[in-house]
Ligand SMILES: Nc1ncnc2c1ncn2[C@@H]1O[C@H](COP(=O)(O)OP(=O)(O)OP(=O)(O)O)[C@@H](O)[C@H]1O
């Protein structure tokens with residue numbers, strides 16, 4: 104079980120996450136919801152230690168994750184794979200190499216610097232790609248792929264880390280509805296089939312309801328809701344988003360393609 | 370019906386935004402001052418350099434005589450010597466550029482904010498690059514001739530040193546333009562700092578850096594000719610000798626040889642640079 108204990112992050116005078124405490128059981132599919140700027144990304148990034156918490160602790164299996172450094176820290180990052188809204192792949196490298204970077208923490212350090220991989224690692228990467236119908240694109244440069252394909256490459260990279268947990272920061276915000284479904288289905292399959300814990304930031308309440316076992320709501324850096332999708336009533340949603348509930352319930356469908364268009368233009 | 374821009378509305382807006390109208394005027398005044406300043410500097414320079422029209426006219430006649438003496442270009446019996454010397458010049462340029470690039474890349478990595486966020490190291494390295502760069506290749510050639518003696522080795526060192534400064538600055542600026550997102554991607558998988566560099570940053574910047582190296586190689590074939598004149602090996606030495614002994618046909622032969630070679634290298638290198646910046650996984 105992952106225990107988040109009174110976690111806080113401040114950037115200068117601004118507090119992005121304020122005293123969040125949360126327990127996440129193994130195998131859960133947790134959705135983190137809340138309006139823009141609520142601190143969802145910051146919370147996830149602190150879990151992977153891409154962002155260093157200002158105070159508070161994260162405990163996993165009795166160990167204090169926030170105190171890890173060096174090889175232990177890298178091993179922790181390996182065990183909680185991250186999926187990003189902008190994919191964060193290396194565009195100039197091919198699909199295969201990008202997926203193989205998920206094996207960096209497993210591989211020999213010296214060999215990895217020369218881009219030399221064992222047959223076993225390559226086999227693992229290909230197997231992951233094949234599960235998402237991407238094996239035929241293995242030699243393709245990543246920056247020539249569509250957004251949906253890139254996010255699937257990113258999911259493969261996360262999978263070959265052989266993680267205990269996957270942290271997905273708005274993984275579908277740059278995708279069209281069809282790719283959105285493909286990516287969310289993939290996360291669900293990973294969760295149900297392999298028992299990997301998934302924590303997923305989402306903007307769309309509909310998606311959050313459809314895919315998650317448990318929803319966590321954030322507002323202004325604080326935890327304001329924690330319950331099952333059924334508990335997420337209109338009044339709770341209104342509190343989370345500070346809008347008319349009707350707007351909130353409709354917004355997701357309109358919001359997904361709109362955000363995608365912005366990302367594509369950028 | 371309302372007019373889109375009614376007169377009184379324009380007048381009223383103009384009055385409220387006096388400041389915005391004045392900015393244009395002060396810019397014009399700045400431009401005028403700049404032009405006057407440039408004129409003053411130009412006349413000062415003309416006087417300082419003892420530029421005089423009569424001397425130019427007299428000199429033009431002499432230039433004409435030289436050109437007549439240069440035709441047709443003819444190497445006499447020295448063709449082989451000159452071609453070999455040209456080969457030496459190209460080697461100086463190539464070796465110098467390569468040495469500079471090899472030494473500059475690790476230093477540039479240390480001087481890049483996104484890789485080593487230590488302010489003091491960065492500032493010291495940047496100042497170092499600037500100082501090395503501030504000294505011209507020709508001066509470096511004279512210095513190295515003093516150290517290792519006349520010959521092509523001094524030429525290689527001269528080009529390597531002056532380009533080390535230029536490359537260090539250029540490379541570190543290029544490294545800093547790298548997108549941080551792939552780097553975070555690598556970090557999130559549990560990669561080490563070296564792996565972040567290898568997979569996150571270098572694939573983004575190596576094609577750009579290769580283009581910069583080629584560009585410098587192009588211009589170094591010219592510099593290598595010049596530094597030959599002060600004794601750092603290559604074709605330049607022969608060129609200055611033939612000018613001193615007034616062998617104008619040989620001079621023109623060497624000049625044509627250099628021009629053609631530089632043009633060919635420019636052509637090949639620009640094609641290569643285009644190919645690199647196109648598409649190729651690293
Ligand atoms: N690196 C940073 N430096 C300064 N402030 C930051 C930084 N990262 C986040 N913040 C601030 O922290 C707050 C929370 O940001 P965060 O990205 O966690 O929100 P979010 O819930 O993920 O929003 P969104 O839905 O728009 O992605 C915001 O006010 C943001 O401006």
Ligand SMILES: [Mg+2]
Nearest residue numbers: 143144145273
């Ligand atoms: Mg976010």
